[in-house]
Amino acid sequence: MVEFMQLADTQFGMRRWMxxxxxxxxxxxxxxxxxxxxxxxxxEGELPNPYPVDVTDMAIESENYSKVLNIxxxxxxxxxxxxxxxxxxxxxxxxxxxxxxxxxxxxxxxPLRLVPGNHDLCPDxxxxxxxxxxxxxxxxxxxxxxxxxxxxxxxxxNSEIFDSSDLLGNEYETQMEFLKDTLHSQEAKNxxxxxxxxxxxxxxEDPLDDDTYGQLKPTHxxxxxxLLEESRVSLMLAGHLHHNREAEYKNLKLxxxxxxxxxxxxxxxxxxxALEPExxxxxxxxx
Ligand SMILES: [Fe+2]
Numbered sequence: 702m703v704e705f706m707q708l709a710d711t712q713f714g715m716r717r718w719m720x721x722x723x724x725x726x727x728x729x730x731x732x733x734x735x736x737x738x739x740x741x742x743x744x745e746g747e748l749p750n751p752y753p754v755d756v757t758d759m760a761i762e763s764e765n766y767s768k769v770l771n772i773x774x775x776x777x778x779x780x781x782x783x784x785x786x787x788x789x790x791x792x793x794x795x796x797x798x799x800x801x802x803x804x805x806x807x808x809x810x811x812p813l814r815l816v817p818g819n820h821d822l823c824p825d826x827x828x829x830x831x832x833x834x835x836x837x838x839x840x841x842x843x844x845x846x847x848x849x850x851x852x853x854x855x856x857x858x859n860s861e862i863f864d865s866s867d868l869l870g871n872e873y874e875t876q877m878e879f880l881k882d883t884l885h886s887q888e889a890k891n892x893x894x895x896x897x898x899x900x901x902x903x904x905x906e907d908p909l910d911d912d913t914y915g916q917l918k919p920t921h922x923x924x925x926x927x928l929l930e931e932s933r934v935s936l937m938l939a940g941h942l943h944h945n946r947e948a949e950y951k952n953l954k955l956x957x958x959x960x961x962x963x964x965x966x967x968x969x970x971x972x973x974x975a976l977e978p979e980x981x982x983x984x985x986x987x988x
Pocket of ligand 1: 712786818820941942943
């Protein structure tokens with residue numbers, strides 16, 4: 702059995718940025734909260750949390766991330782995975798410094814795994830740039846990769862390569878080739894479970910729903926979804942929504958985990974997952 706911890710949207714600087722924007726333009730809060738409702742960041746029938754006001758620092762993000770890493774140091778998961786939106790603004794380098802400094806607190810015998818989110822690769826939050834991708838790789842290392850832990854295979858993917866495939870040269874083809882090779886490898890055949898990670902959920906409710914910002918764009922979604930499902934991937938963990946959400950496609954279970962940094966709905970938290978042959982258990986822990 703392998704037990705690990707999954708986090709999402711540490712998003713250092715998000716509260717400060719939201720608070721600043723609302724101060725500059727009082728309409729921002731109403732507009733953005735309505736967009737969250739329209740885009741599926743808020744489930745039907747629920748309301749977004751209050752907007753951050755007068756925030757000038759990253760104290761809450763820092764405190765929450767530290768708290769989760771301290772819990773990891775005590776509980777010793779096989780690894781800690783952060784599913785993207787590590788920071789909020791690419792041009793505010795203090796966000797990255799805070800993330801890197803606190804990450805050092807994780808005991809060295811617990812691997813810290815990361816995949817990038819739209820805020821880590823898109824200067825405008827929506828369209829990835831080749832420069833930001835290169836910068837991410839030079840600071841954080843590979844943006845997609847696989848590893849084995851206790852006979853389970855884990856695959857980290859870069860959702861922004863799928864969603865910005867028209868802006869990133871041959872990155873889409875290269876990542877797909879990597880994914881196919883990984884899923885057809887001997888390691889995959891030997892694994893009792895295969896679990897994938899990506900920032901954006903594959904879909905919110907309906908795999909064929911084609912246009913909401915809270916999920917992977919339809920451009921490559923079906924191909925990816927079918928490849929994962931046909932290759933025995935049984936679990937895909939994501940973030941992006943800043944709240945918890947679950948969905949299913951055939952034998953593939955999709956779970957989006959709430960944010961460490963700012964919860965759009967519900968509370969900040971992290972998830973623990975235990976994988977053993979034929980059995981998967983998971984739990985969201987509020988912090
Ligand atoms: Fe986010």
